[in-house]
Amino acid sequence: VFCEQVSHHPPVSAWEFVGPNKAFRFYGRGAWVASFRGNSVKGQQQGHITVEFNDGTAIHFTPLPEVWIGGILMGERKMEYLGKTTFTYPAHGLSAELHFNPDSGIIKWMRGKSTPSDFLKGDIVKESGGEKQKVSTVTGSWVGCLWFDETCYWDARQLGQAQREGPQPVSAERVLPSDCRFR
Numbered sequence: 001v002f003c004e005q006v007s008h009h010p011p012v013s014a015w016e017f018v019g020p021n022k023a024f025r026f027y028g029r030g031a032w033v034a035s036f037r038g039n040s041v042k043g044q045q046q047g048h049i050t051v052e053f054n055d056g057t058a059i060h061f062t063p064l065p066e067v068w069i070g071g072i073l074m075g076e077r078k079m080e081y082l083g084k085t086t087f088t089y090p091a092h093g094l095s096a097e098l099h100f101n102p103d104s105g106i107i108k109w110m111r112g113k114s115t116p117s118d119f120l121k122g123d124i125v126k127e128s129g130g131e132k133q134k135v136s137t138v139t140g141s142w143v144g145c146l147w148f149d150e151t152c153y154w155d156a157r158q159l160g161q162a163q164r165e166g167p168q169p170v171s172a173e174r175v176l177p178s179d180c181r182f183r
Helices: 103-112 161-165
Strands: 002-007 012-018 024-037 039-051 058-062 065-071 080-089 094-100 119-128 131-141 145-148 151-155
Touching: 094 131
Parallel strands: none
Antiparallel strands: 002 012, 012 024, 024 039, 039 058, 039 065, 058 080, 065 080, 080 094, 094 119, 119 131, 131 145, 145 151
């Protein structure tokens, strides 16, 4: 895993993660943009992200959805993802557009009901000869289960403790020479 903030103004980070036996490479760079809105902050990481496999194929996704954090000054603190992200897998003619919290804002108000704020939905489509055909529908929760059609393929509630806790700090002996601790 390699991560570094490559620019301070504007803040830009770059990263690379190489999988076991070099089966894949996950890399990209992102710049954060944010705005304050009264009692909330809305931000988005802009940039390009790639997962490259050892057979030479790659999945690209951009942009990431917006992040909205409410209750900054008062009230209940709440974080939500809003908007969409697009995935493309050119080697196989596949693409997907996922919509996060699709029933937010005016749609939520007009319908009088909404899905949970962690809900996402979208379609995977295959393009061949200029024609697009739906392959699968994706629904679920980014903090729960992701369903592809009628099958749950990923369930965050079933992760082990180490996976739920996320990355842990690395000892000073194992960090890169460019680490901020050496500046």
